[in-house]
Amino acid sequence: MDLDRSPSVWRHRQLAIAILAVTGIMLHLVLRFAMGRPDHESVIPLWVVLGLGGVPLTLELAVNLFRREFGSDLLAGISIVTAIILHEYLAGALVVLMLSGGETIERYAVRNASSVLQALARRMPSVAHRKTDSGIADIAVDAIAVGDSLVLFPHETCPVDGTVTEGRSTMDESFLTGEPYVMSKAPGAAVISGATNGEGALTVRADRLPVDSRYAKIMTVMQTSQQHRPRIRRLGDQLGAIYTPIAVTIAVAAWSISGDPIRFLAVLVVATPCPLLIAIPVAIIGAISLAARRSIVVKDPAILERVTRCRTAIFDKTGTLTHGRPRLTEVVPDAAFEQNEVLALAASLERYSKHPLSAPILREARRRGIEPPSATSIREEPGRGLRGNVAGRDVAIRSRGQLIARVPHVASRLPDPTGGLECVVEVDGRYAGTMRFRDEPRAEGRPFIRHLGPKHRFTRTLLLSGDRQSEVRYLAEQVGIDVIHASKSPEEKLAIVQHETRNAETVFVGDGVNDAPAMTAATVGIAFGHDSDITSEAAGAVIMDSSLLKVDELLHIGTRMRRIAMQSAVGGIMLSAAGMLFAAAGYLPPVAGAIFQEAIDVVAVLNALRMAFPTGKLSDFQPPAE
Numbered sequence: 072m073d074l075d076r077s078p079s080v081w082r083h084r085q086l087a088i089a090i091l092a093v094t095g096i097m098l099h100l101v102l103r104f105a106m107g108r109p110d111h112e113s114v115i116p117l118w119v120v121l122g123l124g125g126v127p128l129t130l131e132l133a134v135n136l137f138r139r140e141f142g143s144d145l146l147a148g149i150s151i152v153t154a155i156i157l158h159e160y161l162a163g164a165l166v167v168l169m170l171s172g173g174e175t176i177e178r179y180a181v182r183n184a185s186s187v188l189q190a191l192a193r194r195m196p197s198v199a200h201r202k203t204d205s206g207i208a209d210i211a212v213d214a215i216a217v218g219d220s221l222v223l224f225p226h227e228t229c230p231v232d233g234t235v236t237e238g239r240s241t242m243d244e245s246f247l248t249g250e251p252y253v254m255s256k257a258p259g260a261a262v263i264s265g266a267t268n269g270e271g272a273l274t275v276r277a278d279r280l281p282v283d284s285r286y287a288k289i290m291t292v293m294q295t296s297q298q299h300r301p302r303i304r305r306l307g308d309q310l311g312a313i314y315t316p317i318a319v320t321i322a323v324a325a326w327s328i329s330g331d332p333i334r335f336l337a338v339l340v341v342a343t344p345c346p347l348l349i350a351i352p353v354a355i356i357g358a359i360s361l362a363a364r365r366s367i368v369v370k371d372p373a374i375l376e377r378v379t380r381c382r383t384a385i386f387d388k389t390g391t392l393t394h395g396r397p398r399l400t401e402v403v404p405d406a407a408f409e410q411n412e413v414l415a416l417a418a419s420l421e422r423y424s425k426h427p428l429s430a431p432i433l434r435e436a437r438r439r440g441i442e443p444p445s446a447t448s449i450r451e452e453p454g455r456g457l458r459g460n461v462a463g464r465d466v467a468i469r470s471r472g473q474l475i476a477r478v479p480h481v482a483s484r485l486p487d488p489t490g491g492l493e494c495v496v497e498v499d500g501r502y503a504g505t506m507r508f509r510d511e512p513r514a515e516g517r518p519f520i521r522h523l524g525p526k527h528r529f530t531r532t533l534l535l536s537g538d539r540q541s542e543v544r545y546l547a548e549q550v551g552i553d554v555i556h557a558s559k560s561p562e563e564k565l566a567i568v569q570h571e572t573r574n575a576e577t578v579f580v581g582d583g584v585n586d587a588p589a590m591t592a593a594t595v596g597i598a599f600g601h602d603s604d605i606t607s608e609a610a611g612a613v614i615m616d617s618s619l620l621k622v623d624e625l626l627h628i629g630t631r632m633r634r635i636a637m638q639s640a641v642g643g644i645m646l647s648a649a650g651m652l653f654a655a656a657g658y659l660p661p662v663a664g665a666i667f668q669e670a671i672d673v674v675a676v677l678n679a680l681r682m683a684f685p686t687g688k689l690s691d692f693q694p695p696a697e
Contacts, residue, residue, distance in 0.1 A: 259449030
């Protein structure tokens with residue numbers, strides 16, 4: 072049974088064969104025991120099951136055999152053929168039921184384990200309100216084109232990524248970011264698909280097609296992740312390839328020693344199908360679903376198994392071991408401006424931005440009791456900073472380099488650069504002031520670094536950053552990391568991670584943007600996804616609720632998945648092996664053996680389903696209060 076086959080035709084065929092097998096077996100039992108019909112009449116339903124269900128399955132397995140693909144499924148084919156030869160039609164029909172029913176059980180279990188994906192799909196609207204010169208018309212979301220004006224009524228979910236052109240409101244983006252962001256929206260502000268509108272109506276210009284929106288890409292990433300074959304599942308296939316010849320050997324030995332071919336059939340029936348091929352994918356999908364409920368998007372399920380073997384942890388600096396939300400430490404105004412004036416103008420724009428420097432500016436404005444005036448015509452373009460109109464004044468927030476490149480002579484008026492971050496404010500094309508920031512370490516940083524060794528067996532931690540030596544050294548001392556690499560370019564970061572990965576398997580934790588090459592080179596890449604594109608190919612997992620606690624939860628989810636998957640697989644093999652020995656000794660006839668094996672499959676799947684529904688905490692890390 073090839074569990075990777077996903078087309079609906081295959082699934083429906085398996086379900087139809089399972090229904091046929093159940094119906095045929097029930098009719099046989101009724102005809103034989105309830106109606107007392109002779110054997111040649113009561114076995115007719117079983118012949119139908121074997122002909123319409125068993126023959127196609129056996130031919131499918133014969134093709135796999137011709138391709139030299141030896142799995143535990145092969146045992147089922149041998150069992151069906153042997154049952155027909157020995158006139159054990161009921162046992163053969165039960166094997167057909169096990170083969171087709173196993174696929175059906177797995178699909179049902181995966182559907183339950185994937186409840187988060189279903190919730191994501193249900194959340195998106197199917198209809199949008201397009202605004203034209205003649206009015207507002209409802210259209211299918213798939214019909215939205217780039218540039219369309221869409222009306223978003225109160226409490227509706229935004230169907231596309233776009234820009235507000237009319238109206239003012241707030242939008243709840245917590246479902247996507249994992250954090251309680253309620254962002255103010257005004258003309259010029261960006262909106263993301265999946266966010267929920269507040270009390271006001273908005274007119275939004277569609278900047279992307281629905282299929283290209285952030286929300287749709289999250290759905291695509293999570294759906295695709297279910298189809299990957301992580302190493303632990305390939306290990307299940309390998310175990311099946313070893314298990315098959317052992318089972319056949321035991322069956323042949325039982326027949327040779329006893330002289331009874333029924334024992335040969337009984338052994339193979341008990342060994343068919345091995346539950347590891349059903350339970351392991353159920354555990355994997357359960358782990359993906361569980362991680363999603365914890366604001367962790369697992370893009371590559373293989374990382375859930377790899378992460379348990381990693382012994383070196385490599386951290387980026389900004390936004391990983393620091394908050395990525397720096398504190399405003401100083402406002403240095405130009406001679407013609409006041410501190411609070413510069414801060415008020417900057418805060419007016421920044422409340423419509425999700426740039427990392429917006430939050431500290433707004434916090435400082437609130438601390439000083441400053442009420443920012445309204446802003447309009449907001450534009451935030453990559454490489455050009457943030458611009459808008461505040462009380463009739465053209466205000467821009469840029470980097471020092473952008474300002475000097477545009478107005479070189481202003482360089483002499485800028486304060487000397489210091490450690491940390493900064494931005495400059497322009498008002499009506501004139502330099503108005505400089506704001507300085509410092510990105511403070513996370514309070515959870517030091518205890519988390521200490522936690523990695525005793526709880527997850529990490530033996531080495533590194534801090535890797537493009538920032539200056541002094542900044543990196545300061546952070547390393549705060550969090551307790553001895554090995555640092557500062558002022559490194561992306562190419563140098565890549566070389567360092569490649570070197571470390573050759574010595575031991577590595578986890579790289581970063582923002583998934585500038586760190587993409589280094590993250591790809593690591594054994595496991597984990598991105599903090601608050602400000603990065605969820606579809607970055609670099610990361611194997613993206614943590615939407617950016618915190619080190621979530622990293623610990625991911626480590627525990629990986630450990631739990633491997634433990635439960637191997638419990639189901641190895642436990643199923645051991646129970647099957649015991650059943651084979653009883654069958655070889657003549658204590659378990661074919662029909663009873665089939666029932667016994669079906670019970671093993673159900674137990675294995677139920678155990679694997681525990682992965683999606685854990686009891687107790689998923690982490691033993693206790694972060695300190697901020």
